[in-house]
Amino acid sequence: DSGVTQTPKHLITATGQRVTLRCSPRSGDLSVYWYQQSLDQGLQFLIQYYNGEERAKGNILERFSAQQFPDLHSELNLSSLELGDSALYFCASSVGGRHNSPLHFGNGTRLTVT
């Protein structure tokens, strides 16, 4: 158990809908990262937050947004969903700051768009 909790585990929704994925980082971790893994793309970095502030952006679509709350949990919002958004979405956390700490991943949310 990595200590990173993601909910829900599975999500099935229709095209055009909006969903929210939730991540609770490990206790004491200030950085949160979001990744997308689809069959043909591998693990793709989406976005990183550190202590509530956005720190880095990767290949995140404009239809997607994220935030990190004062209690350090994070949410990834996906809107106007398309079939191609079906994927595993992983959250990871690390201590952040000036600590050379590894990322620890949750077990992901499997999103199916029908």
Next chain:
Amino acid sequence: DAKTTQPPSMDCAEGRAANLPCNHSTISGNEYVYWYRQIHSQGPQYIIHGLKNNETNEMASLIITEDRKSSTLILPHATLRDTAVYYCIVRVGEGSGGSNYKLTFGKGTLLTVNP
């Protein structure tokens, strides 16, 4: 981040040591080598990381060559549960300044442990 090169697949007999190679010839002085593995559709699992010295923990050993251009992950006694995709990643240390500390995953090595 420096790119890494790994063989796409490897086989290992159960109980034997698994030695997974990784080339990272363009690694910079402030970049660490990280190893993760992913067991079918689960979240990537952190294994070990190092800068220039060899490292060992309860899961594995990491051997980094003196010129730091390559490394080897060693699973000393592979079991069937070690069958997974193993990723070798280089990343700057978080103490080096800046904010881009993401891990960039390649295709990794599919290690199959056979009974």
